[in-house]
Amino acid sequence: MTEEIRCIGCGTVIQTKDKEGIGYTPNSALEKGLETGDVYCQRCFRLRHYNDIQDVAITDKEFLALLNGIGDADALIVNVVDIFDFNGSLIPGLHRFVGSNPVLLVGNKVDILPKSLKKGKMTQWMKERAFEVGLRPTEVTLTSAKSKSDIEELLELIEEHRDGRDVYVVGVTNVGKSTLINAIINHSAGVKDLITTSQFPGTTLDKIEIPLEDGHFLIDTPGIIHRHQMAHYLGKKDLMLVSPKKEIKPKVYQLNAGQTLFLGGLARFDFIQGNKQGFITYVSNDLMIHRTKLETATEFYEKHAGGLLQPPRKNELGEFPELVRFEFSVKEKTDLVFAGLGWVTIPDAGVVAGWAPKGVDVIQRKSLI
Structure with missing residues (x-):
């Protein structure tokens, strides 16, 4: 042996x-x-x-043990989520493990949101969604690892809520948690020397402890793999293509009832019933969108998935999950959200359907713009 x-x-x-x-x-x-x-x-x-932290993935069982430990600690919990994939980046059952510890819910990647989107509407929606799954965050905020001022504001918020305690940073994979922590380390000198970066003692198997100036720690935990993330079904090239790197530019498509939009080969939007209207897509600027007839859309997908309709690319990750249909009757201006991909704004009443890979959520919300 x-x-x-x-x-x-x-x-x-x-x-x-x-x-x-x-x-x-x-x-x-x-x-x-x-x-x-x-x-x-x-x-x-x-x-x-x-001074570079890399995210690593651990099994559900290992993560469960880690969460149990967090509940026993006296700490501020900073839960980082991807605002572009809120449902896919929630940690299942987190509210059961945090105990009486306060939770700061941080929506990362705010830099990619269209400037027309009011941040207050996004944080309110995040708060409502968190409440629906039993999480009661003390505060909800938005940030970007790319912005110095955002990082400084986040550090000040952490300092305000931690009240002299340790800070645990938790999140699923692909939410940008480690990028955010690296940005905190790089920018910490400007915020009351909150973090000392010269030494990293206490690094352990399941977490990295970054010393704060008062003897407490900012603790980076490994990311858990969320099975219902769009990212879970994509190879690296495709993941880079569908993950926006800069501000999303909305695209308008005038559709009559009986028309379909394919978001690459990853998702599908059907306009089933209603007056002609301009649907607005908010997805990565690099993702190709194809319009076709609803009555032949299924055959079109079967013929072109992995070719004209990509990502996903053929043979990159083996069998791509089947697309599952969700139908919605819309009464007012609504966003149809494809978790991890973006959303389509429906400006007026009608009946629509969203299709996404099996296990990935399609939900409706009151339009944020």
């Missing part, structure tokens, strides 16, 4: 197979480390040399 090799930074067992998993290090780095006696996992190496 091969003897286990452990990272001297966090104590986790070193492995060279799973790049996304805990304890990963490339073979070349492992060989060099064994020669010098300093074997680090890639996560600890990048933290030690570049």
Whole structure:
């Protein structure tokens, strides 16, 4: 039996197979480390040399154990979600594990929202959705890891709510949690020296503890894989294509009843009944949208999925889930939200349907714009 090799930074067992998993290090780095006696996992190496935190995914069971520990702590919980994939980035059952600890709900990636969207409407919607799943955040805020002023405001908010306690930062994978923490580290010097970045003692298998100036810690936890994220079904190239990098530019499509829009090959919007109207799509600027007849849309999809309609690309991740249909009767200006992809604004009354990969939510909300 091969003897286990452990990272001297966090104590986790070193492995060279799973790049996304805990304890990963490339073979070349492992060989060099064994020669010098300093074997680090890639996560600890990048933290030690570049002050760079990388997100890693853990199993549901491991995450459950981590959440149980958070409930026993006296801390502020900062729950980072992706405002573009709110449903897909909620942690199932989080409210049962936080105990009496306050929760600061942080919507990341605000920089990609259209400027016409009022931030107050977005935070109110986030609060309502959180309440629906039993989470009672002390405050809801929006931020962007790309904006210094946003990071400084977030740090001040954390300082206000933590009340001299530790801070746990939690989130599912792909919400930008580690990018946000790296931005906090890089910008912390300007905010009352809240975080010292010179040393990172206490790095452990399941979390990274970043010392605060008062002896407490900002604790980065691994991300849990949410099975109902659109990102879960996409390869890296496609994920980059559908994840907006800059402000979304809305596109208007004049549709008659009996017409369909395909959002790449990932989702479908049917206009079933109602007067001709201009539907507005809010998705990544790089995602191709195709208009076709509703009566032949299914055949069109079967013929062109993975070709004309992409992403997803053929053979990149194996079998792509079937699209599941959700029908809605709309009475007023409404957003039809495709979790992890964006939304279509329906300006007037009518009957519509949204299709998304099995397990991915399609929901309606009162229009935010």
